Amino acid sequence: MSDKTKPRKIIHIDMDCFYASIEIRDNPALQDKPVAVGGSSRQRGVLSTCNYIARRYGLHSAMPTAQAVKLCPDLVLLPVDMVRYKQTSAQIHQIFSRYTDLIEPISLDEAYLDVTESSLFRGSATWIAADIRRAIWQELQLTASAGIAPLKFLAKIASDHNKPNGQFVINPHEVADFVRQLPLRKIPGVGKVTTQRLTEIGLQTCADVQRFSLNELINRFGKMGQRIWQFSHGIDERQVEPNRERKSIAVERTLAENIRTVAQGIDVLNTLYPQLLRRIQASCADIPLTHFQRIGVKLKFDDFHSTTLEKSAVQFNQENFTDLLRQIWQRAQGRQIRLIGLFAHIPDPRAERQMSLW
Structure with a gap:
């Protein structure tokens, strides 16, 4: 890590089934039904998100709506209401700002927060994350999951560890062991195709990559190869960027x-x-x-x-x-x-x- 005297405290907040959760909150009659938000099957639409009941049928985001309806005939499909989702996202970010000024929005439903210098809750990032999630629930009746770690990519991985409505902590002294056992498919940006190509050359975990040449990974995978190598060695020097510009x-x-x-x-x-x-x-x-x-x-x-x-x-x-x-x-x-x-x-x-x- 770039600052060896004081490990960073990074929280990744990820809302649970964000669009669908807003629809269910605003219409409680949907509470026990499979719900998805997305485009019409007649117009080759895809799902933006779906609730956990729908996921039991095998549904997931980016699935063609026509396929989703075949798998789940009772699916309640709702159109995207982006104005409402953006308004709710703005309310969530107002909650974030009570805890730190270092907020990097990734999308409407997720963000990184750097709380390294925060004195709230005696400087405990774990308690801060729990209080953020409590505030979101009390004020907006929505659940969020959180990951806490000294590195951005680990915070993102951790937020998925106890979904929905949970959180997971990777302390600085746990990073090396956690990374060693981490499947490469869990690294953000490593999709199915890259995972398959990595498996073909005998690489399935970060421990495998630690025994592999950086140059060969770069030759095979370009910039992604360098990122995989760095993350597999617990290296991620990216800062939380509150003013990240559109690129x-x-x-x-x-x-x-x-x-x-x-x-x-x-x-x-x-x-x-x-x-x-x-x-x-x-x-x-x-x-x-x-x-x-x-x-x-x-x-x-x-x-x-x-x-x-x-x-x-x-x-x-x-x-x-x-x-x-x-x-x-x-x-x-x-x-x-x-x-x-x-x-x-x-x-x-x-x-x-x-x-x-x-």
Whole structure:
């Protein structure tokens, strides 16, 4: 850890079935029913979240709604009410601010809090987390789970340990043993495909990675390989960033019907590109378009695996997005495409200022 004299005290708060819990709170008649929030099965929608009763049927977030209804015919499917969810999220963040100013929102329903310097509850992060969860329940009638650890990635893993409505602590002296036994699939960002590739080379736990070469992991997995190696050695120097800036702007479309050919994909790109252009001009009016030099394309296949391809030091124009689309299409390998997305990274203003000096 970067500060060896005083381990950080990081809390990761994760709301339980956030959207569904709000719907059930506001309509108690749903309390004992399987409930999900998401898009219509008639429009190829997917579930945003579902309650634990629905999960007993095998339902989960990002599952196609049509599949969810087949697995659970009695499912109560509700449309997304983002205005209400954002209002509730703002109330939760007001509660967080009573305990620390170092709050890093990750999404509407989760956040990191650094309470290292807090004197509340005699400086006990465990008690602070418990009181945050108590306040959320008393004031909003919603449950939250918490993870407490000296490292961000461990705090996130810990918050999932005693879900729902629980918390789990990893003390500094427990980090080495906890990490050694940790399955690599538990590391944030390591999905099914990466897990399978790791298993194929004999890596299933962090202890396995500790006996593996950093260079070989980087060669095989790129930046993710470096992250896996660092986390497997209990290294995570990321700070809680209360003013984390938006880093990219994106547009994407889930297609009404799957497509197969790159020509069909280009037709979709031709409608997405103007939307991305308008979104950039609305969000970053003070940044010239010529400064957006890192762009990317995203595909989601009919097996729900996703892939992205980025390119740096290129002009922001439709031709370059089309070139990227042609390249990434080769990864389909016979699979149909159900979603196409375009994105551009927002230039770092510090880098812009540095360039202007020269």
